[in-house]
Amino acid sequence: MKQTQFVKSNTQSWDEFKALCEMERSESLPIHFPNLYRKICNDLAIAQSRQYSPILVEQINRLVQLGQKRLYLSRSNQFSELWHVARTAFPRALYENRVMLAVNLLAFWGLALIAFIWVRLDPDAAYTFLGQGTLLNIEKMYDPSGSVQSAERGASQDLLMFGVYIYNNIGIAFQMFAGGVLFCVGAAFFLLFNSFYFGAIAAHIVNVGFEGPFFSFVITHGSFELTAIIIASAAGCRIGYALLNPGQFTRAYAIKQAAQKALPLIVGAFLMLVIAAFIEAFWSPRDIANEIKYTVGSGCWAYVLYRLYKGMRYGA
Amino acid sequence: MLNHGLENREYVKLPEGVDIAITPAGVVARSYAYIIDLIIRGLILLAIATLFSFFGDAGEGLVLIAYFLISWGYNILFEMENGQTPGKKRLKIRVVQDNGLPASFSQIVVRNLLRPADMLPIGYFLGLIVMMFNTRFKRIGDWAAGTLVIYDDELQERPLLPKGDVSIPAVSLTTEEQLAVLAFAERHNELSAARHLEIATILAEPLASNETDIEEQLASYARYFAGQLHDNHDHSHVESQQ
Numbered sequence: 001m002k003q004t005q006f007v008k009s010n011t012q013s014w015d016e017f018k019a020l021c022e023m024e025r026s027e028s029l030p031i032h033f034p035n036l037y038r039k040i041c042n043d044l045a046i047a048q049s050r051q052y053s054p055i056l057v058e059q060i061n062r063l064v065q066l067g068q069k070r071l072y073l074s075r076s077n078q079f080s081e082l083w084h085v086a087r088t089a090f091p092r093a094l095y096e097n098r099v100m101l102a103v104n105l106l107a108f109w110g111l112a113l114i115a116f117i118w119v120r121l122d123p124d125a126a127y128t129f130l131g132q133g134t135l136l137n138i139e140k141m142y143d144p145s146g147s148v149q150s151a152e153r154g155a156s157q158d159l160l161m162f163g164v165y166i167y168n169n170i171g172i173a174f175q176m177f178a179g180g181v182l183f184c185v186g187a188a189f190f191l192l193f194n195s196f197y198f199g200a201i202a203a204h205i206v207n208v209g210f211e212g213p214f215f216s217f218v219i220t221h222g223s224f225e226l227t228a229i230i231i232a233s234a235a236g237c238r239i240g241y242a243l244l245n246p247g248q249f250t251r252a253y254a255i256k257q258a259a260q261k262a263l264p265l266i267v268g269a270f271l272m273l274v275i276a277a278f279i280e281a282f283w284s285p286r287d288i289a290n291e292i293k294y295t296v297g298s299g300c301w302a303y304v305l306y307r308l309y310k311g312m313r314y315g316a
Numbered sequence: 317m318l319n320h321g322l323e324n325r326e327y328v329k330l331p332e333g334v335d336i337a338i339t340p341a342g343v344v345a346r347s348y349a350y351i352i353d354l355i356i357r358g359l360i361l362l363a364i365a366t367l368f369s370f371f372g373d374a375g376e377g378l379v380l381i382a383y384f385l386i387s388w389g390y391n392i393l394f395e396m397e398n399g400q401t402p403g404k405k406r407l408k409i410r411v412v413q414d415n416g417l418p419a420s421f422s423q424i425v426v427r428n429l430l431r432p433a434d435m436l437p438i439g440y441f442l443g444l445i446v447m448m449f450n451t452r453f454k455r456i457g458d459w460a461a462g463t464l465v466i467y468d469d470e471l472q473e474r475p476l477l478p479k480g481d482v483s484i485p486a487v488s489l490t491t492e493e494q495l496a497v498l499a500f501a502e503r504h505n506e507l508s509a510a511r512h513l514e515i516a517t518i519l520a521e522p523l524a525s526n527e528t529d530i531e532e533q534l535a536s537y538a539r540y541f542a543g544q545l546h547d548n549h550d551h552s553h554v555e556s557q558q
Contacts, residue, residue, distance in 0.1 A: 041332035048334070051488060053541045054495045064336050065416060072417050081421055156374035163380030170384065178432035181456055186433065239460060252459060259426045259460035266429060 003052045010043055014063060021066040029070070037067045082267060090268035094231075094311030096261055097238055101312060104234040107188070108195040108226070115199030119207065126204040130197070138201060142210040142217070153285050162281035169225060170273045173232035177266045180236015181255075183244055187236030194229060216290040219297030221280035223304040228272035235265035272304075326452055328416045338416050339467040340452045341409040343444060346465055350440075352403030357390055391428045396421050408468045416466070423461040430457035477501055483536040485523060493522075494541045501538030 017036050020029060044060040094101065119126045126135060172190065179186015205214040242258030243251055279300075284293075310316055324342070327335040364382045368375035394401040399411035399419055411419050411427070419427075434443025434455045443455035452464045489497070500519060507515070512531060520530040 038332055041330065041334045044336070045334045048491065051491050051494070054491055054498060055542055057491060058337075061336050064330070064334065065338075068330065068336075068417060154373075156372055156377075160373040160377035160380075163377030163384075167380040167384040171388075174388065174429055175432045178430045181430055181433045181460060182436070186436075255460050256462040259430075259462075260422060263422050263426055267425075 003056065006046070006052065007056065013039060014060070017063060017067065021063075021070045034071065037071055040064055040067055082271075085264050085267045086271050089264035091307070091311040092315045093261065093264035093268070094308065095313070095315030097234055097265060098312040100238050100241065101231065101234045104191060104230050104237065108191055108230050111192055111195040112199035115196045116203040119200045119203035123204070123207045126200055126207070129200050130204070135204060138205070139208060139210065142205055142214045144210060144213050158281050158285070161285075162277055165277035165280050166274070169277060170270060173229060173266070173269050173273055176229070176232045177236040177262075180233065180238070180240045181243070182240060184237040184240035187233040187240065191230065191233040212290060216293040217284050219294060220300050221276045221284055223297065223300040224272045224276035224279065227304050227308060228269040228276060231265050231272070232269040235262040235269065238262040238265070328414075336416065341407070341465045341467055342453050343447055345407045345409055346453070349401065349403035349407045349409060352406055353390065353401050356402055357386055361386055388428070392424055395419070395424045395428070404465070409465050410468055411463050411465055414462050414464060419461070419463045423463050427457035427461035427463050430460050433457070477535075477539055477542050480539060481532070481536045482539045483533070484540055485537050487523065497534055498538050498541050501535050504535070
């Protein structure tokens with residue numbers, strides 16, 4: 001068939017198809033649309049194999065692109081998916097990534113414990129690790145007789161700190177997730193750094209005898225925050241590990257799959273960090289008896305650990 | 317499988333059994349789009365910061381939250397609608413799945429959360445390196461999300477050729493070869509006369525033509541390939557406009 005003839009006999013269906021593709025998304029397509037789409041695909045194949053003019057091939061190519069966009073319309077993208085992720089996908093992802101999570105949990109708490117014991121046994125080591133300036137700042141913050149603890153914090157300061165925690169902590173979690181792509185290095189570095197830092201500071205605070213204000217402050221939000229940071233790191237490592245050990249897949253496919261598997265983890269960690277920021281800004285600094293704070297904090301820890309256990313064990 | 321080495325195109329296999337062509341957007345277009353988005357983001361933040369600066373500490377906290385939301389959410393919010401941020405819209409490029417379909421929400425989130433990896437160590441250096449080592453210009457985030465950035469199809473309109481004689485080549489040419497002749501004719505004005513003749517000689521060789529004016533002959537072939545009809549000069553581009 002000559003090209004001119006081909007064009008003449010098909011123009012009508014092409015025009016009809018184009019008109020259908022440009023319909024409003026809300027309108028439903030006629031029942032013969034898929035058939036028409038397959039016909040256009042066939043036309044493209046014919047035009048390509050018969051070496052018709054590039055411009056004609058290009059036109060039909062464009063029609064097929066329009067058609068597949070209309071036919072395979074993806075589900076409407078909505079933020080309400082976040083709720084579904086938190087309820088179902090997150091626990092399931094905890095189960096699917098349980099080995100990676102266990103490694104990260106062990107690494108964080110193991111190194112924190114090592115740092116804690118080290119600084120307890122050798123108090124001067126804290127100055128080597130953290131530097132004097134940092135330590136003085138921290139001591140000032142948790143000094144029971146100091147101005148920071150006794151100062152009355154207004155609602156506006158709480159809001160300021162809430163902003164700081166949102167911006168800072170969630171930013172770190174996202175950076176760990178992204179850093180994990182680089183063969184786990186980025187995520188592991190942040191995780192181990194934070195774990196050592198946390199262990200050393202906790203030990204130093206105990207050394208100087210300020211443990212009351214310190215632990216009553218961190219216990220409640222620590223449950224959500226520390227666990228979320230570990231989950232974020234595990235999510236990043238999951239992607240990086242897929243690059244290191246793609247198994248039977250190509251690396252391009254393995255990383256794609258790992259990212260989809262890790263995504264609910266980072267979304268869950270994000271929600272946990274928002275909760276943590278709320279607690280840290282509006283509950284932790286309240287001037288309440290330490291006993292109440294310890295009780296509430298223990299309750300939060302119990303809840304987080306229970307959910308973590310249920311997720312990692314049963315995916316629920 | 318077609319091999320369009322002349323054009324920066326990639327082929328996607330459809331379940332329907334044909335390959336369709338898409339044009340991945342390169343480093344320059346995407347950088348321009350990024351700079352435009354950066355400026356817009358900066359302006360929004362500046363406005364918010366000025367507004368909230370009257371509210372003291374609480375305002376500062378809100379600015380930080382806004383900064384967080386805008387720096388991480390700006391791209392996600394715009395791209396989940398139709399794959400285009402304002403900057404990308406300006407450059408007529410969009411984010412799609414590897415198979416050319418609109419990207420899903422989770423893919424958009426992944427490609428944007430992984431930005432910090434591309435930014436390492438400074439100014440998207442790693443992302444640029446990764447982009448330059450694959451033909452689809454995917455940065456790390458695109459690899460993990462299974463997305464790529466392509467030109468919107470509207471941009472691929474070909475320039476009209478000047479009218480003139482139309483002739484049909486004696487041997488049938490492949491699409492690839494037809495494209496070479498077309499591109500040669502379309503870029504007529506960009507080349508010097510000497511360079512023109514040089515290329516024309518190379519192109520004419522496989523045609524084994526004994527025509528004296530090779531350039532004119534190539535131009536008339538190009539008109540045929542572009543869809544101008546040989547029996548009616550006034551109906552140039554008739555086919556392509558139908």
